[in-house]
Amino acid sequence: MKIGIMVSEGPYNHQASDTAYLFARTAIEKGHKVPRVFFYHDGVNNSTKLTQPPQDDRNVVNRWSKLAEEHGVDLVVCIAAGMRRGITDDILAPGFRISGLGQLVEAGIQCDRLVTFGD
Amino acid sequence: MKIGIMVSEGPYNHQASDTAYLFARTAIEKGHKVPRVFFYHDGVNNSTKLTQPPQDDRNVVNRWSKLAEEHGVDLVVCIAAGMRRGITDDILAPGFRISGLGQLVEAGIQCDRLVTFGD
Amino acid sequence: MSDMMDDMEGGEGVVKKFMFVNRKAPHGTIYALEGLEVVLVSAAFDQDVSMVFADDGVYELIKGMNTKGIEVKDFSKTYRALDGYDIEKLYVEKASMDARGLSEADLIVDVTVLDSAEMANLMAEQDVVISY
């Protein structure tokens, strides 16, 4: 089955991005496809390559990048929400791209399910 | 009177930073001093110079920078919270500096009041 | 359609029931404003779109807002423009209105008021529910 995901909160401050990642990874392990994760609202803050979490903590951004690389997950950052919050191409981590809200609606149309994780 | 401020949420997603700014500006207009604003938790996201809000909207980051320039307000971004969230010297807007949590405790000791704005 | 969605065949021409659920007050957080931005974009995709206002989301539709004093954008007029985007299905939960002492006369747009059971049924028949 094709499962789309929307993430509405940034890394570390809320558990939303952690739960979304573990859900996505598990869905893929179970044989489902996660064609796209759409980052909206403060969720756009998951896409910056500048984060440096403590050594003994998980790296939220890198985990998403790795999921994109290994499983072809399309990580889309909302351009309007990203501009408001200072997310630009220059600081984008691997696997993320900036695009419009149409990508969220498209994921809703083309995926069998759309699951939202937020605050 | 000396009033310290702590901001715990980022720009646009929550009203916290707007309220803190209007409070600080008004306090200064009334003759008080706002020696320091400390940005903690997602509040560190107020300090990036990369935001590009819509033309017809307020510019949260620039307003803080201007307040610092015109009234000597010390805008301190927590280093630990900032590293987790990808705030580095390279993307810091004018008037902001990165430092430790001791600056928050110090503001609590040296100011007559400390007011927190968050979610 | 983007490259990454190439393995999704059969997307064209599909009409799904999209519901956008608004449960947050305006201004205190950005969810109402950014939620509206998604709804406007969805109009271009020719889907069967409805909006629900429940809990504090009903406050988004209150008449007479004036945001000058807090120096933020007043986006409440946008709800009136939804009609022009063919987004006409606006539902409000009655229990949410009652708990806040509000009636339809307080709202900036025409809505359909549903009780909680009717709302439950409406939600259950959607294909996609996006909430904030």
Add this chain to the structure above:
Amino acid sequence: MSDMMDDMEGGEGVVKKFMFVNRKAPHGTIYALEGLEVVLVSAAFDQDVSMVFADDGVYELIKGMNTKGIEVKDFSKTYRALDGYDIEKLYVEKASMDARGLSEADLIVDVTVLDSAEMANLMAEQDVVISY
């Protein structure tokens, strides 16, 4: 002391009553963890520090957490280390414990349980209250 605080004379040697109010559950948000980081730093400033746990903040002190399954840091042992930083005033609101079916035996550290009126008086006599 930083340059920008130069106009603040008389800061040295001052001992203020600092209260840190914890009202959020652990893990769902970072406030409990980052709040603990401030408290540890405050210990270096020789202030009169107390911590309050009320509402969902009492969940921060529950015994037996195991965060492996959600892949986040388990910081709950840090509460046991507070003692070593001379942070010994830990207060818990009784009404918050009762509403959650919790007793002192469920907690990882020794605390003083206060009723709401006692908590009110304690808060009112602080110099600085930092909450999250």
Add this chain to the structure above:
Amino acid sequence: MLHIVNKSATERNSLESCLRMASKGSAVLLIEDAVYAVTQGGVAAAQIQAAMADLQIYALGPDLDARGMSARVLDGVKVVDYGGFVDLVTETNVCQSWL
């Protein structure tokens, strides 16, 4: 003492907790989404009216205006602007935000 509440009482428990732990004679200032609590006909109205026996209840005018709620404020609630907010902070000995 000044207590500051910024969240809607119909969404979160912060106003209720604040009122429970505010000592007699304290001031409570409602800002941002918390201002809905002082409007007529809402479920929090009775709670606010009962609290006024022991506490001074204030609401931030610009936040009421922004939400279209200025004409609905309960009797006995004092509406202040940002200047009044600053005065409340300086005229009380300490303030606490119920986030």
Add this chain to the structure above:
Amino acid sequence: MLHIVNKSATERNSLESCLRMASKGSAVLLIEDAVYAVTQGGVAAAQIQAAMADLQIYALGPDLDARGMSARVLDGVKVVDYGGFVDLVTETNVCQSWL
């Protein structure tokens, strides 16, 4: 239909709203801070027990473990892991998150 709730019922109104607007036979999955609601002795326990007449109540095990709450789960609540979460999403026709 699957309803997902992630916030503590003692902090926010989202569980209450979800239970009010969930149609009979729906599944409700509690994750993150919402898992406290299915623990013994809490104020939400009665609400959950009443809801089980019409709804299937699930809670995410890893979130219960992380909060030290696994041994306190109410009878009748089904504890699932992330795999079970995925199954709930795929086995119901649509899901909604009560943020």
